[in-house]
Amino acid sequence: MSELAKTFILTITCPDTFGIVASVSSFLADEGAFVTKLEQFGDPNSKRFFMRVKFEAGRALRTDAEFTEKFAPIADKFTMQWKLHDFHRKPKVLLMVSKFGHCLNDILHRVASNNLHIEIPAIVSNHEDMRGIVEWYGIPYYHLPVSKDTKAVQEQKLLDLVGEYQADLVGLARYMQVLSTDLCRELEGRCINIHHSFLPSFKGAKPYHQAHARGVKLIGATAHYVTADLDEGPIIHQAVERVDHSMTADDMVEIGRDIESVVFSRAIQMHCEHRVFRNDHKTIVFRR
CATH class of the missing domain: 3.30.70.260 (ACT domain)
Structure with a gap:
């Protein structure tokens, strides 16, 4: 050809x-x-x-x-x-992050190394912690703090940025805020979250500590589409790592961060390569 x-x-x-x-x-x-x-x-x-x-x-x-x-x-x-x-168009992925930067750093490095063919037009955070690393990459950083009283206004500002940058996808790179039902519906099918647990087990806060308390032998991470039902969206990608009785909950957290980074980046890649299809509450994913 x-x-x-x-x-x-x-x-x-x-x-x-x-x-x-x-x-x-x-x-x-x-x-x-x-x-x-x-x-x-x-x-x-x-x-x-x-x-x-x-x-x-x-x-x-x-x-x-x-x-x-x-x-x-x-x-x-x-x-x-x-x-x-x-095929050659790079999808625009707007990322959101809070204070944990491992998933964000991994994505930024993969994009800069041409290993992930997306464009990151902007990054939004409810904290200032990640500003330095983001601006080092030359990407606009928007600090949108959120509280119970300002949540609706903050989420509208986010939607305005999604529209302004014509973002194809929103990636929650350990963004530690629960999105409102209205925002979830607005972003349905174009917002991916990384959950630090092998869903459907150990939903909600501190899943590694929950897993440690149950004496699990495998921990993992799950990337899924965001829906109004917390941690219930269609699963895109998962991975696990074996653990044992000698490990503390903090040990599991450290191991889990590596898994989260890989699972999140792969889910972003799968979506942006148009390999993921919604099938009721599940997904069909064609592998590379």
Whole structure:
């Protein structure tokens, strides 16, 4: 293929039935597109079909408008919810942080090292602690303190920043504030949280201390979409580490920070590479 070829990601969700893959593949072939990767899954429980296609565009598929016009008959036939993504566009991820900087530092380093292909237009915090490291990277830092009386105003300022920077995603990099129900609904499907526990166990505050008190042998971290139900959103990615009786709760906290950083960055990457599909209260995630 020419180096000037336009690369797209096509994501599709629809009722599961016969002929979806054949129809999409034939359409792309007929239009001169070159498919480089195709992933699919039909869920026998929800009866939903999920598909992710990476392709080099043909002569007549180089714009959204051209693709929409030509693809519409197939989309209508299968009642598809679909979207075309420019593979080379870096999604904008607005990050939020409080006083714990490990997840934030990890993301900043991965972006600066070109290992995570996103753009960070701004970082919001309810504390000043992370300003120095953020401004060292040349990223705008917004201190938006929050209290019970100012929560609504603070959250509106946050939404204003999301709109101003046209953020595609909000990442809660250990942002230690519970978002309001209204804000959760406003950001539904485009806000990821890292929870320092292997959900659904040990929800809420101090999960490592809860785990230590129960004598667990595995601890972990969970990245999930934020919903109005605290720590109940669809899970995107998880990881665990083995622990034993000799470790203190503080030991588990230290181990957990490494797990959190990796899980959070991978969840951000999966979302921004359009690999995550909502499936009721769960997700379908196509691996790299």
